[in-house]
Amino acid sequence: MQITRFGGPEVMDVVDLPDPVPTEGQTLFDISSAGVNFADTHQTEDSYLAKQELPLIPGAEFVGTPAGGGQRVVGLLPGGGYAEKVAAHSRLTWPVPDGVTDEQALAVVLQGATAWHLLRTSAHLAEGESVVVIAGAGGVGTLAIQLAKRWGAGRVIATASSPEKRALAEELGADATVDPALADDDPKAFAAALREANGGKRVDIVLEMTGGNVFDGSLSALAPFGRLVAYGMAGREAPATVAVPALMGTSRAVIGFWLAHCMTRPEMMDAAMTDLLSMVADGTLTPVAGGRYPLTAVREAHQDLLARRTTGKLVLDPTR
CATH class of the missing domain: 3.40.50.720 (NAD(P)-binding Rossmann-like Domain)
Known part of the structure; x- marks a missing residue:
């Protein structure tokens, strides 16, 4: 899903593009699920903290496997997640434990890590x-x-x-x-x-x-x-x-607080993700599924977010 002009959900268009080419430290992944965040609705408008440059592919998180096979991981991205394939840096990917679904892993990688750091790092909850x-x-x-x-x-x-x-x-x-x-x-x-x-x-x-x-x-x-x-x-x-x-x-x-700053200090993400994935795996933390949309229905996902019709985590399926 590519944006070539800024605006609402209508600016996201289905396009065919060449596979991304990994640079040093990156791996090419086949995406099984991509996450949707409220910040993505700002990205389409260019109204968030970081200025956007066109054309762009939205999406800051994914679950996938290395092209050719391997361990399923959940990862964070500077963009490009609304797609079938993505090149991601190994320092911002984490193995998904058996028994943890794509939806659960996506719920914790950005939104869960945000909640973790809001309480631990910023508010210092006592x-x-x-x-x-x-x-x-x-x-x-x-x-x-x-x-x-x-x-x-x-x-x-x-x-x-x-x-x-x-x-x-x-x-x-x-x-x-x-x-x-x-x-x-x-x-x-x-x-x-x-x-x-x-x-x-x-x-x-x-x-x-x-x-x-x-x-x-x-x-x-x-x-x-x-x-x-x-x-x-x-x-x-x-x-x-x-x-x-x-x-x-x-x-x-x-x-x-902005999670992007934790992404520049991977050890901060590691601390949150190790804790969160462990809690999901043992059942002490329950992510709320908010709906799985075909990638081609991403406009509907954004519309539902903006209209406050959703709860929990929204996910895109790139195979549909």
Whole structure:
């Protein structure tokens, strides 16, 4: 699937291209499944953190085997995953244990590693702290809820936009859920709802990927020494402005996170992936499957993401 112009899902077109040629340190892989992420919808618009150059093939993750046969791996890419074949660097691929499906491996390689580092590296979750997971039914959120509970969070609060999604978040371990629509008109109402869900207390950690009023309300709900980790811009609203005196006066922190920086330090990815794949293999972490689409139906996958019709991990099948 190639993009030759920027825009919405309609800019992705099926094309026939030569096989990619591996460079030093790379291997050519036959892709069995490719992952879809919300950030991919920004890539088609050229509205994300890294500027895009045309033409491009979207897709940052895959499961596949070396051309000619070999060990199934899950890998991360700078792009090119929406395809039948890809050249990937060996330092950013990891063997998939037997019993772990393509969908499960794809769920943890980008979204799971993000959830892992949000809690471990950025927020430094301590036992007993309260954690708010914005978009708790999404790919990162469904895993962050489970990891926060596993690592000793005192109370996990998730936001989700429908009763069905809120029920899913609670099934995964959330102690309470909040409708993010409360932030549409008044971030103060959203902050109040988060505090109410935390037993009337301010919260310690918020994992935030929407922006706008959700960001403002989340920041307002933080306790002293609380941390808000911003890792997305799903609301496509104007960037938030944070006043330094306000942070000082409340002893709160705002932290940014982008997994791309972990990809430049492979040991950080190794730590997360070793832990995550092990937990999936032994059944202590349950990725949520969000749907498998033919590669040729990738526009539909993006439309479903943008319309908030999905939960969990979306996957593309390049054989269809």
